[in-house]
Amino acid sequence: MKDIMTAPFLTEVRKLLQNMYRLGWDERNGGNLSYILKEEELTPYLDVTKVIRNNPTNFDAKPLAGRYFIVTGTGKYFKNVYDDPENNLGIMRVSADGQSVELLWGYADGGRPTSELPAHFRSHISRLSVDPEHRVVLHTHCTNVIAMTFVHPLDARSFTRTLWQMCTECMVVFPDGVGVLPWMLCGNDEIGVATAEKMKEFRLCVWGMHGIFGTGKSLDEAFGLVETVEKAAEIYVKIMNKPILQTITDEQLWILADAFGVTPREGFLEPRK
Ligand code: 13P
Numbered sequence: 357m358k359d360i361m362t363a364p365f366l367t368e369v370r371k372l373l374q375n376m377y378r379l380g381w382d383e384r385n386g387g388n389l390s391y392i393l394k395e396e397e398l399t400p401y402l403d404v405t406k407v408i409r410n411n412p413t414n415f416d417a418k419p420l421a422g423r424y425f426i427v428t429g430t431g432k433y434f435k436n437v438y439d440d441p442e443n444n445l446g447i448m449r450v451s452a453d454g455q456s457v458e459l460l461w462g463y464a465d466g467g468r469p470t471s472e473l474p475a476h477f478r479s480h481i482s483r484l485s486v487d488p489e490h491r492v493v494l495h496t497h498c499t500n501v502i503a504m505t506f507v508h509p510l511d512a513r514s515f516t517r518t519l520w521q522m523c524t525e526c527m528v529v530f531p532d533g534v535g536v537l538p539w540m541l542c543g544n545d546e547i548g549v550a551t552a553e554k555m556k557e558f559r560l561c562v563w564g565m566h567g568i569f570g571t572g573k574s575l576d577e578a579f580g581l582v583e584t585v586e587k588a589a590e591i592y593v594k595i596m597n598k599p600i601l602q603t604i605t606d607e608q609l610w611i612l613a614d615a616f617g618v619t620p621r622e623g624f625l626e627p628r629k
């Protein structure tokens with residue numbers, strides 16, 4: 357068996373979470389990650405027949421039965437993951453009945469998966485139903501997105517339009533826009549269900565006064581979506597109280613979409629002239 361500390365997926369996760377901590381998005385235990393692993397990625401490093409313990413999912417995760425995940429632990433700090441992955445991360449398989457996860461590695465100090473597991477797993481189910489290649493759900497407390505949710509209407513169309521107008525690349529990176537939820541109590545199945553509903557249509561979901569969920573086929577894709585939204589939100593927060601002399605018009609957003617071959621979410625732009 358090879359040393360799991362040399363597994364590429366683990367190195368990738370450690371580096372990503374360290375980077376996010378350094379960006380100031382993941383204070384204390386803020387933020388969580390779940391990443392679908394392929395059995396063939398795991399078996400050189402781990403005996404997947406040895407289950408350490410089971411943790412209940414408290415909802416029906418049957419559509420994910422048999423899938424492997426690496427998931428951040430509840431109460432764990434992104435800051436500490438790089439140096440101590442075995443206490444802060446867990447590798448698990450969803451049980452055949454979808455009622456629990458079987459811990460195969462990690463949570464060495466007796467830890468459990470993130471309290472946002474319902475939002476993660478339910479979002480995986482939604483994204484897999486529209487994209488079989490999907491693998492990552494990433495939640496973070498990126499500062500400017502949270503700031504923007506205090507001063508901007510929380511409907512998906514206007515929130516997305518403002519973000520698109522803040523940087524030229526936004527239309528290219530997330531033409532499908534962002535879903536938005538109002539403030540809700542976090543860490544329970546209700547917000548999990550609401551998030552997963554948005555994830556049937558969107559790859560991104562903003563949680564009002566809390567943070568964002570981003571998804572993708574890879575860690576880079578999920579992170580890239582979130583950092584692009586966060587950058588746009590930062591520009592919005594910087595300019596919102598200043599006289600605006602020009603913006604990117606809907607006409608120009610259509611030109612961008614055509615040039616890069618992307619389809620803006622229907623109804624979010626004014627019709628072409
Ligand atoms: P966990 O520590 O349970 O992952 O919760 C952090 C968080 O961001 C809650 O939304």
Ligand code: ZN
Pocket residue numbers: 386387495496497542566567
């Ligand atoms: Zn959070």
